Structure formats: structure tokens, C-alpha cells
Amino acid sequence: MAIESAVPFSATVDVAEPVTTTVAEPPNRGLAKKILWYALLTFIALVIFFPIYISVVNSLLKPDQIARRPPSFFPSHPQWSSYSKAWSQGHLGKFLLNSAIVTGIIVAFEVGLSIVAAYAFAFLEFPFKRTLFTVFLATLMIPFEVTIATNLDTIVKLNAYNTYVGLAMPFLATGFGAFLLRQAFLQLPKDLKDAAALDGYGHLRFLTRVVIPLARPGIAALTVFAFLSAWNQYLWPLLVTKDQRLRTVQIGLGFLRAQQIDQVNVTFAGTVIAVIPLFLLLVVFQKQLVRGLTAGAVKG
Amino acid sequence: MGRVAFHGVTKRFGDAVAVDDLTLEVEDQEFLVLLGPSGCGKTTALRMLAGLDEPTSGTIEIGSRIVNGVEPKLRDVAMVFQSYALYPHMSVRKNIEFPLKSRRVPSSERRALVDEAARAVGLEDLMERKPGQLSGGQRQRVALARAIVRRPQVFLMDEPLSNLDAKLRVQTRAELIELQRRLATTVVYVTHDQVEAMTMGDRIAIMNAGRLQQIAPPQEVYARPANLFVARFIGNPPMNTVTGRVVDDGFELPGGVVPGASGTLDAMKARGIAEVVIGVRPEHLRVDADGIVPATVTVIESLGHERHVICRLVDGQMIIVRQASDVVPPAEGQTVRLTTDPANLHLFDAQTGERLDLGLVGADGPAAELAGS
Numbered sequence: 194m195a196i197e198s199a200v201p202f203s204a205t206v207d208v209a210e211p212v213t214t215t216v217a218e219p220p221n222r223g224l225a226k227k228i229l230w231y232a233l234l235t236f237i238a239l240v241i242f243f244p245i246y247i248s249v250v251n252s253l254l255k256p257d258q259i260a261r262r263p264p265s266f267f268p269s270h271p272q273w274s275s276y277s278k279a280w281s282q283g284h285l286g287k288f289l290l291n292s293a294i295v296t297g298i299i300v301a302f303e304v305g306l307s308i309v310a311a312y313a314f315a316f317l318e319f320p321f322k323r324t325l326f327t328v329f330l331a332t333l334m335i336p337f338e339v340t341i342a343t344n345l346d347t348i349v350k351l352n353a354y355n356t357y358v359g360l361a362m363p364f365l366a367t368g369f370g371a372f373l374l375r376q377a378f379l380q381l382p383k384d385l386k387d388a389a390a391l392d393g394y395g396h397l398r399f400l401t402r403v404v405i406p407l408a409r410p411g412i413a414a415l416t417v418f419a420f421l422s423a424w425n426q427y428l429w430p431l432l433v434t435k436d437q438r439l440r441t442v443q444i445g446l447g448f449l450r451a452q453q454i455d456q457v458n459v460t461f462a463g464t465v466i467a468v469i470p471l472f473l474l475l476v477v478f479q480k481q482l483v484r485g486l487t488a489g490a491v492k493g
Numbered sequence: 494m495g496r497v498a499f500h501g502v503t504k505r506f507g508d509a510v511a512v513d514d515l516t517l518e519v520e521d522q523e524f525l526v527l528l529g530p531s532g533c534g535k536t537t538a539l540r541m542l543a544g545l546d547e548p549t550s551g552t553i554e555i556g557s558r559i560v561n562g563v564e565p566k567l568r569d570v571a572m573v574f575q576s577y578a579l580y581p582h583m584s585v586r587k588n589i590e591f592p593l594k595s596r597r598v599p600s601s602e603r604r605a606l607v608d609e610a611a612r613a614v615g616l617e618d619l620m621e622r623k624p625g626q627l628s629g630g631q632r633q634r635v636a637l638a639r640a641i642v643r644r645p646q647v648f649l650m651d652e653p654l655s656n657l658d659a660k661l662r663v664q665t666r667a668e669l670i671e672l673q674r675r676l677a678t679t680v681v682y683v684t685h686d687q688v689e690a691m692t693m694g695d696r697i698a699i700m701n702a703g704r705l706q707q708i709a710p711p712q713e714v715y716a717r718p719a720n721l722f723v724a725r726f727i728g729n730p731p732m733n734t735v736t737g738r739v740v741d742d743g744f745e746l747p748g749g750v751v752p753g754a755s756g757t758l759d760a761m762k763a764r765g766i767a768e769v770v771i772g773v774r775p776e777h778l779r780v781d782a783d784g785i786v787p788a789t790v791t792v793i794e795s796l797g798h799e800r801h802v803i804c805r806l807v808d809g810q811m812i813i814v815r816q817a818s819d820v821v822p823p824a825e826g827q828t829v830r831l832t833t834d835p836a837n838l839h840l841f842d843a844q845t846g847e848r849l850d851l852g853l854v855g856a857d858g859p860a861a862e863l864a865g866s
């Protein structure tokens with residue numbers, strides 16, 4: 194073994210034999226492999242799930258219990274009152290509504306505009322199509338933080354500072370969405386467009402009756418991504434609003450933490466509340482999302 | 494009514510010429526087959542007819558109307574795609590109904606039309622399935638039903654049978670012809686399969702490299718190919734072609750001189766033709782002790798009902814003789830002499846490849862045939 198790794202060429206020669214080893218592979222080995230995979234996946238799931246679990250546990254503990262070492266992993270006397278406190282003192286109702294409005298606007302526009310842009314790039318011929326698409330792609334390379342000052346300036350000049358419009362505007366159209374859906378649309382057989390043209394369907398009806406139903410997994414994936422990123426925004430809403438009434442839930446949580454500095458459990462409860470919509474979204478879209486993420490990997 | 498015509502139609506994609514100066518007419522209720530090797534422009538011609546591509550130049554007529562620039566849906570044509578292009582998310586019924594929906598046919602009428610089209614192709618029991626749950630042959634029927642439900646003037650079909658297995662193809666071939674007769678519509682049918690072309694077409698239009706080579710009924714294409722391309726493309730095994738020099742008493746082939754009538758030879762000399770390509774179909778060649786051209790048998794392929802005797806001329810050119818299986822076969826390696834009835838010879842200009850209709854051996858030659866018809 195040691196010799197082999199010291200001589201890289203002999204090692205590569207050895208690799209050329211997996212065919213025989215797989216054929217002769219005893220059934221136990223397949224099982225062992227499976228067990229190993231599941232163990233690994235379980236471990237990763239636990240790592241991801243742990244902070245969420247701790248947040249829920251902490252939201253149900255008393256503040257002094259949270260600080261205690263060793264920490265407790267199970268609330269023996271759950272304190273549900275932290276939730277009502279978070280809701281009322283943190284004005285979470287209002288903030289959630291704001292988040293919902295802004296997120297709704299962003300998702301509707303981002304998905305809608307991505308669909309039509311992707312349609313153009315996938316199905317239409319027009320001058321400078323490639324160049325334009327490259328420009329779209331190039332915008333993906335620019336981090337939002339770079340454009341933030343200019344955007345703020347624009348929003349102020351448009352008199353949209355401290356409004357829902359200002360909160361949503363920079364995210365209404367994204368190169369990412371157009372790119373993602375174009376890929377999904379290009380997977381569709383090209384003959385479908387021609388068949389629909391002969392069957393008497395123009396662009397709009399072809400889009401709504403054939404393309405959108407067939408690209409649903411991709412569109413669902415984009416919807417979820419758009420929702421997640423809009424809902425989780427922090428910096429931009431903070432910059433573009435001055436008014437308490439317009440703050441979104443993430444900002445609200447920040448205030449809640451500052452306010453309830455001695456009651457960490459309330460902050461945790463607020464966090465859990467803010468996550469619930471995302472959780473519901475994932476439950477609703479889970480099937481579509483998984484298909485969207487793997488779409489193109491397995492054809493047909 | 495369902496007449497179709499191309500007048501000097503050319504289609505370029507950038508520098509490439511896909512269809513080159515195509516002029517042809519399809520009569521009402523005719524079954525015309527567009528035949529040619531891959532990339533010869535068949536699909537492009539069909540797509541221009543459907544309105545999916547616009548010609549670079551030339552005009553296209555459907556019925557008595559010039560349709561250049563007319564949208565596909567207004568041309569009153571239906572197309573069956575090679576890939577079938579069914580809508581995967583719709584049931585068979587919805588697929589067939591789709592073209593009617595866009596035309597705002599009232600729903601009761603729609604139902605009747607869809608049922609009728611489905612019955613015509615035997616799909617009644619599969620109406621609620623999705624295309625993904627159908628076999629290749631069934632999908633092909635859905636594509637057909639979707640085309641006939643509109644009762645178009647002209648059907649366009651682009652290799653509709655190429656995804657079917659051999660047995661189903663034979664069966665569907667017959668069904669398609671029956672259907673066309675029953676519906677009494679014009680069909681333009683694209684294929685690169687010469688058996689399909691020969692069996693289905695009222696006429697065959699043979700294309701090569703974007704150019705129309707010949708348009709004629711199957712028998713004539715077979716019996717009187719207009720040029721070397723058609724001669725070699727139609728027929729299986731293909732026609733034997735050998736270049737011969739025009740000499741005083743006939744055509745000199747490797748190993749022998751095929752006699753020619755003096756009138757023919759004089760006519761050739763007058764036109765300055767020094768070389769011709771002589772073509773003869775494998776089934777028209779005989780092994781005969783008194784034959785003109787010697788050849789060595791290299792391989793014998795037996796197909797059961799017939800046999801292909803593959804020979805080499807003295808200079809190594811390959812010649813195939815097709816024999817019935819009840820004829821006594823020569824031995825492999827044996828040198829035989831080959832002969833044919835002069836009426837079965839085809840002559841082509843060695844330079845241009847065009848058919849020469851000068852009469853080869855007196856009044857029995859192809860020229861006489863032409864004069865008599």
C-alpha cells in the first residue's frame with residue numbers, strides 16, 4: 194500500500210479494475226455501503242437540525258436556564274409565555290405582515306419577469322440575443338453589496354425611500370431567475386413550439402398552456418429561492434426604511450433582541466415565529482423543489 | 494383544393510443552402526413522398542410549407558393561394574413530427590383536442606370531432622392516458638389523430654414511422670395509405686427510407702443536397718432514373734454502374750465490349766461524349782456462358798428467397814447479381830460471364846451524371862420505350 198502511494202502511476206493502473214470488483218462484490222458490501230451513506234446523511238441532517246432545535250428549546254426555557262452550564266437539551270417546564278411576549282412586545286404581527294407584503298411583491302415580479310425573459314431567450318430569435326444573455330449572466334457576478342449605495346441613491350431619487358416599493362424594487366428582476374428558467378425551458382423539446390404554432394397557439398398561449406405547466410419544477414424552485422432570499426433580507430430593509438411601521442420581520446427581530454436583552458428566550462421565540470412561514474413554504478413546495486434541483490440530471 | 498406548389502424556392506441558413514431552387518407541384522389528394530439522404534433538405538422543405546421557416550426566395554402555394562408570410566395556423570395544414578411532439582402534460586384526449594380549442598370550436602362539436610379522429614386511428618380506449626404511458630406506436634397514432642382532427646387541406650409528415658420497429662412500420666404504412674384514401678387529402682410525406690417511398694407514394698420526389706433530382710411515380714423512378722444519383726439511391730442492392738469508353742462498335746468495359754447500335758454511337762460521338770456510365774440493376778444481370786463481361790465470384794449472400802452473387806470485374810470493380818434461389822448458384826472463386834437484355838441497360842453521361850436517352854441497341858432500347866409511352 195505504502196509503495197503504491199509512493200508511485201502514483203502504479204496506483205492509477207490499479208484503479209482500472211473496478212469492473213471486476215463490482216461484479217464480484219459480495220451482497221454484504223452493498224449493504225455496508227448503504228449503512229455508511231445513511232450514517233453520513235443522518236449526521237449531516239443532525240448538524241443542520243441542531244441549531245434549529247436549540248432555538249426551539251431555548252425559546253421555551255427561562256432566561257437563566259439558557260445561560261446555565263451544562264445547557265439543557267430538553268425544556269422540562271416549557272415557558273410558552275415567551276411566544277406571546279415576542280408577538281406583542283416585538284410587534285411581530287405588523288413586521289410579519291410587512292415581510293409578507295414585500296416578499297409577495299418580490300416573488301411575484303421576480304418569477305413573472307424571469308418567466309418572460311427566459312421565454313425570450315429560450316424560444317425567440319432577436320438581434321444581440323447572445324450578447325444580451327451574457328450581460329444577464331454578468332449581473333450574477335456582481336454581489337448585491339457592491340450596488341447597494343447606488344441603489345439607495347436611486348431609490349431616494351425616485352421618492353421611494355421608506356416605502357414598500359423601495360423595499361422591493363431592487364429585487365424585482367434578477368438575472369439568476371432568467372438564467373435558471375431559460376435552462377428549464379431549453380429542456381423542452383423544440384418541436385413543441387412548432388406543433389403549438391400549427392395548432393394555432395401564439396407565444397402567450399404557448400407559454401401559459403405548454404411551457405409553464407411543463408417547467409413547473411423549475412418555476413417552483415425559483416419561487417422558493419426568491420421567497421427565501423426576500424424573506425431573509427436584513428441589510429437593505431434596514432437601509433431603506435426609517436419608519437418603524439415599515440420594518441420587516443428580520444429587522445424586527447434585531448430590535449427585539451436589543452429590547453429584551455435580559456430575556457434571550459423571547460428573542461428565540463421571535464426567531465422561531467419568523468421561521469414558520471419558511472417552514473410552511475418548504476413543506477408545500479418540497480416535492481417540486483427536489484424535482485427542480487435534480488431536473489436535468491435525470492432526463493425523461 | 495389541396496394542391497401545393499413550390500416555385501423556385503431556395504432556403505439558406507447563413508452560407509449553407511438547405512433547399513436550392515426547388516420547383517414542384519403536388520396535386521390535390523396526391524400522396525407525394527419527399528425522399529433523399531440525410532441533410533438533403535427534406536425537413537426544411539416541409540417546414541417552409543408549414544410556415545415554420547420562411548423561404549429565402551421563391552414562392553409557395555397552398556390551394557390557390559400564395560402563402561409566403563402567412564402564419565402556420567392560417568395555412569390549413571397539419572404536421573406530424575418525427576418526434577411526434579405530443580404535449581406530455583395532457584391526456585390523449587386533450588392532445589387531440591388542443592388544435593380545436595385554439596380555433597374556438599364549441600365544446601359539444603369538439604367532443605364529437607375528437608372521438609371521430611380517435612376512432613379513425615384506433616385510440617378510443619386510451620383517451621385518458623398521458624403520452625408517457627403509451628407505446629411508440631400509440632404515440633404515433635395520437636400525433637396522427639391530432640393532425641386529422643382539424644381536417645386540413647394538406648398533411649405534412651416528417652418521417653412519422655422512423656421511431657417504430659420494423660413490424661409495426663409495415664403495418665402502419667398500410668394504415669396510413671388507407672387513411673389518406675379515406676380522408677381524401679393531400680399528403681406530403683418525408684422519408685429517407687426508399688421502401689416507404691416506393692410503397693406509399695403516388696409520386697416520389699428525390700432530393701439530394703437541396704436539389705430536386707427527379708419527380709415521378711415509383712415505377713418510373715425505378716425503371717428510368719433521371720441521373721446517376723437516383724439510379725444508385727433507389728433499389729436494394731443498388732444499381733451496378735460501370736464507366737465505359739465509347740468505341741466504334743459499342744462501349745468498352747473492363748474485360749469486354751458491350752455492343753451498341755451505330756445510331757446511338759454516332760449520336761454520342763456527334764455530341765462529343767467519349768465516356769458513359771452504364772447501369773444495370775442486379776436482378777437484370779444473368780450468369781451466362783455466352784456472356785460478354787467476365788467476372789470473378791467473391792461472395793455469395795443467401796437471403797432465403799433470393800441470393801446476391803457479388804463479383805469483381807477484371808479491374809476489381811464490384812458487381813452484384815441478384816438471383817432467384819432456385820437458380821443453380823456459381824461457386825465462390827469461379828470466373829463467370831455476365832450478360833443482360835440490352836433493354837435493361839441505363840446510360841448516363843459520365844461527366845454530368847444525367848441519363849442519356851439515345852437508344853442503346855436499336856429499337857429495343859430505353860429510347861424506344863420512351864417513344865412508345
Ligand SMILES: Nc1ncnc2c1ncn2[C@@H]1O[C@H](COP(=O)(O)OP(=O)(O)OP(=O)(O)O)[C@@H](O)[C@H]1O
Nearest residue numbers: 506509510511530531532533534535536537538685
Ligand atoms: N436551423 C438551421 N440552421 C442552420 N442549418 C440548418 C438548419 N436547419 C437545417 N439546416 C441545414 O440544412 C440542411 C438540410 O437540413 P434538413 O433538416 O432539411 O435535412 P433532412 O433532409 O430533413 O435530413 P434528415 O433526413 O437527417 O432529417 C442540412 O445541411 C442542415 O444542416
Ligand SMILES: [Mg+2]
Nearest residue numbers: 535536537651
Ligand atoms: Mg429531417
